[in-house]
Amino acid sequence: MSAAALIPADVRARLKNLRLRARHGAGGDGLGQHASRSRGAGLEFAQYRAYEQGDEPRRIDWKLYARSDRYFVRESERDSPLTIWLVIDASASMAQHDAVRPAWRKLDAAKTIAACAIELALRQGDRFGLITLAAGGPNLIAADAGARHRDRCMLELERIACAGAWPAEPTLRPLWERVLPSSLVLILSDFFDDASADLALRFAAARREVLTVQMLSAEERDFPFTGGHRFLDAESGIERRVEAAAVRNDFLDRFAVARAGLTRRFVASGIRHTEYFLDTAPDLPLRHFFGLIGERVRA
Amino acid sequence: MNFALLAPLGLAALVALALPIVIHLVRRIELTTTEFAALRWISERIRPRRRLRFERPWLLLLRLSLLALFALLLARPILNEPSIAKAAWVVVAPGSELGAARAAVSIENADWHWLAPGFPAIESPAPSASVPIASLLREIDADLPSGTTLSVVVPEETAGLDGERPLLSHEVDWHVVSGRMVADAASQSHEPIGLAVRYAPSAEPMLKYLRAAITALDAQGSTRFALDAQPQDSALGGSARELVWLGSELPPAIKSWIEAGGTALVDNQPRATGAPIWRDADGDVLARAQPLGIGRLVTLSAAFSPQTLPALLDADFPQRLFDLLQGPSPAPTRAPASALRPKHGDSTTTSAMRTSAKPLDPWLVLLIASLFLIERVVATRARAST
Numbered sequence: 001m002s003a004a005a006l007i008p009a010d011v012r013a014r015l016k017n018l019r020l021r022a023r024h025g026a027g028g029d030g031l032g033q034h035a036s037r038s039r040g041a042g043l044e045f046a047q048y049r050a051y052e053q054g055d056e057p058r059r060i061d062w063k064l065y066a067r068s069d070r071y072f073v074r075e076s077e078r079d080s081p082l083t084i085w086l087v088i089d090a091s092a093s094m095a096q097h098d099a100v101r102p103a104w105r106k107l108d109a110a111k112t113i114a115a116c117a118i119e120l121a122l123r124q125g126d127r128f129g130l131i132t133l134a135a136g137g138p139n140l141i142a143a144d145a146g147a148r149h150r151d152r153c154m155l156e157l158e159r160i161a162c163a164g165a166w167p168a169e170p171t172l173r174p175l176w177e178r179v180l181p182s183s184l185v186l187i188l189s190d191f192f193d194d195a196s197a198d199l200a201l202r203f204a205a206a207r208r209e210v211l212t213v214q215m216l217s218a219e220e221r222d223f224p225f226t227g228g229h230r231f232l233d234a235e236s237g238i239e240r241r242v243e244a245a246a247v248r249n250d251f252l253d254r255f256a257v258a259r260a261g262l263t264r265r266f267v268a269s270g271i272r273h274t275e276y277f278l279d280t281a282p283d284l285p286l287r288h289f290f291g292l293i294g295e296r297v298r299a
Numbered sequence: 300m301n302f303a304l305l306a307p308l309g310l311a312a313l314v315a316l317a318l319p320i321v322i323h324l325v326r327r328i329e330l331t332t333t334e335f336a337a338l339r340w341i342s343e344r345i346r347p348r349r350r351l352r353f354e355r356p357w358l359l360l361l362r363l364s365l366l367a368l369f370a371l372l373l374a375r376p377i378l379n380e381p382s383i384a385k386a387a388w389v390v391v392a393p394g395s396e397l398g399a400a401r402a403a404v405s406i407e408n409a410d411w412h413w414l415a416p417g418f419p420a421i422e423s424p425a426p427s428a429s430v431p432i433a434s435l436l437r438e439i440d441a442d443l444p445s446g447t448t449l450s451v452v453v454p455e456e457t458a459g460l461d462g463e464r465p466l467l468s469h470e471v472d473w474h475v476v477s478g479r480m481v482a483d484a485a486s487q488s489h490e491p492i493g494l495a496v497r498y499a500p501s502a503e504p505m506l507k508y509l510r511a512a513i514t515a516l517d518a519q520g521s522t523r524f525a526l527d528a529q530p531q532d533s534a535l536g537g538s539a540r541e542l543v544w545l546g547s548e549l550p551p552a553i554k555s556w557i558e559a560g561g562t563a564l565v566d567n568q569p570r571a572t573g574a575p576i577w578r579d580a581d582g583d584v585l586a587r588a589q590p591l592g593i594g595r596l597v598t599l600s601a602a603f604s605p606q607t608l609p610a611l612l613d614a615d616f617p618q619r620l621f622d623l624l625q626g627p628s629p630a631p632t633r634a635p636a637s638a639l640r641p642k643h644g645d646s647t648t649t650s651a652m653r654t655s656a657k658p659l660d661p662w663l664v665l666l667i668a669s670l671f672l673i674e675r676v677v678a679t680r681a682r683a684s685t
Contacts, residue, residue, distance in 0.1 A: 093336035095334070096334065096335070099333075190336060192337060192339070220335075220337045225331075228331065229330055229332075230330040230331065230332045231333055231334075231335040231338040231341060232332060232338075233334075233335065234334055234336070238338065238339075239338075240338050240341050240343055241330060241346065242341060242342070242343070242345050242346065243345050243346065246345045247341055247345050250341075250345075251340055251341050251342065254340040254342070255340045258340060
């Protein structure tokens with residue numbers, strides 16, 4: 001699947017007006033499009049890190065290899081004034097979809113939003129990385145820039161299938177090494193799991209600029225069911241047998257309270273938060289975050 | 300007009316009504332399964348209600364009525380319809396003088412009928428006289444509703460009776476007028492019966508016993524015989540209806556004469572078969588009768604002589620001989636009408652037989668068939684639309 005298949009044509013057309021923006025000045029200097037908070041001459045060395053499969057060979061520090069007989073990649077901030085990390089929740093609950101449009105799952109919407117963000121970053125010459133969180137642990141594609149990297153990420157996006165629960169806490173540790181401070185982190189999840197909200201809060205507390213999109217289906221917003229229903233949770237296997245029309249008001253109240261509580265926690269931690277519903281255009285969350293001030297849309 | 304069931308236990312089939320009800324209910328309880336990740340906010344307290352609502356109520360109604368009608372059919376319903384016949388019936392036996400009958404019965408607005416099979420109206424021509432009066436009286440008694448007055452006009456001399464005086468449930472006005480019913484033609488004829496006797500020479504002395512018996516019968520008066528006694532070789536005359544063969548074996552010509560419809564008495568046949576029709580005081584069989592073609596062969600087990608057949612000398616031998624030749628005499632069917640007044644009482648005819656009960660089965664079957672058709676149409680329509 002190419003980027004064209006992930007992003008519908010009308011959505012792509014509307015991306016023109018959007019620009020990725022960090023709230024704070026990005027680190028580094030020079031080649032990027034973003035204001036820098038660095039002082040003095042640019043091309044600042046940031047760190048060495050071990051080579052991983054997928055790194056471009058030209059970025060290996062060959063002199064260091066000659067000295068140490070190991071591959072190291074030299075990372076510096078001059079290349080990438082802004083880095084955006086796209087974190088996609090691929091747990092089983094993301095397979096939720098509306099009955100009217102079974103092929104448009106929450107995961108598909110998240111893929112489209114991520115692809116749009118990648119397109120934006122590519123257009124601005126920013127770096128972007130992709131993190132998929134599934135039961136086996138995070139699947140990570142290192143941040144980089146360029147069209148080839150875009151294709152790599154699109155390929156990975158296409159492969160994502162949702163299964164299992166939110167990954168356990170120890171498996172998330174590598175994220176802290178890769179997601180550097182002051183980078184943008186866009187988390188696409190339903191946030192039904194407390195661990196997912198915790199991750200966002202901890203990123204925010206550690207000086208990453210976090211944007212969260214809560215993926216919701218229209219059925220969760222409207223609860224249009226009537227008659228006897230057996231509700232199944234694919235992630236935990238729990239089921240509820242209820243009279244749908246009778247529990248509707250109760251559910252809508254409690255769900256609204258839960259969503260409001262989540263929003264309050266995120267906003268209190270400086271996280272920019274929005275909700276996305278499956279029956280709306282997938283560029284709405286990006287428009288909410290990155291649109292021009294005048295035409296900013298509230299999702 | 301009232302409604303009755305001949306087999307009320309058939310209504311037990313109404314138990315089957317539970318079947319469609321259960322079918323239409325079970326479907327109702329089924330739950331729709333939905334994957335829903337946000338179910339932790341769904342309250343668990345409100346269980347799905349088991350509503351007593353039926354799917355496709357019209358179809359259910361059709362099926363219920365179908366089963367109810369079927370149970371009704373098993374119960375065999377009837378409609379008791381008291382016939383709207385006139386309150387008075389007058390039946391006139393053929394042979395009665397009509398004018399005298401009109402004078403004897405003074406009921407206005409009465410329904411007049413002949414006492415004949417089918418009970419034709421009195422305006423139709425008089426039916427033939429030989430009708431079974433007693434049987435017809437019982438039939439009309441069973442057919443008429445219990446409130447009807449029944450008047451019967453009979454001639455003085457009545458025929459067509461049977462062994463019992465009619466026992467009727469209706470009070471009967473019994474009118475006797477002058478006239479007589481015509482008797483059967485056979486019993487009326489007074490022509491002498493041709494009786495041929497063919498004998499072997501050895502049996503000639505025994506002829507006198509036969510002649511004596513015939514003379515005695517003639518003297519009684521009711522039947523006359525024309526006796527034609529000749530030796531064995533002479534041929535049978537055309538007027539001979541009965542034959543007495545004495546002395547030797549039957550030649551084939553005589554046998555074929557019997558098979559063509561004659562009656563023959565043959566003596567000295569101890570090994571003959573057939574139904575015993577005469578026994579002596581000890582119970583030994585003296586005579587047997589058997590059919591031969593459309594004729595009748597009567598065999599004496601002993602020779603026709605006083606030595607071997609002592610009953611020959613008895614006083615009732617002429618009557619015996621008459622019975623052997625004529626067969627058993629028919630039961631008397633004639634009597635003076637005044638002695639015939641029917642007995643009144645609750646006879647064997649039941650009330651259900653007296654009222655005209657109309658079975659409803661054909662209509663029910665028709666209704667069930669049409670309902671079944673409608674049910675099929677409704678059921679398939681509903682299936683096609685879902």
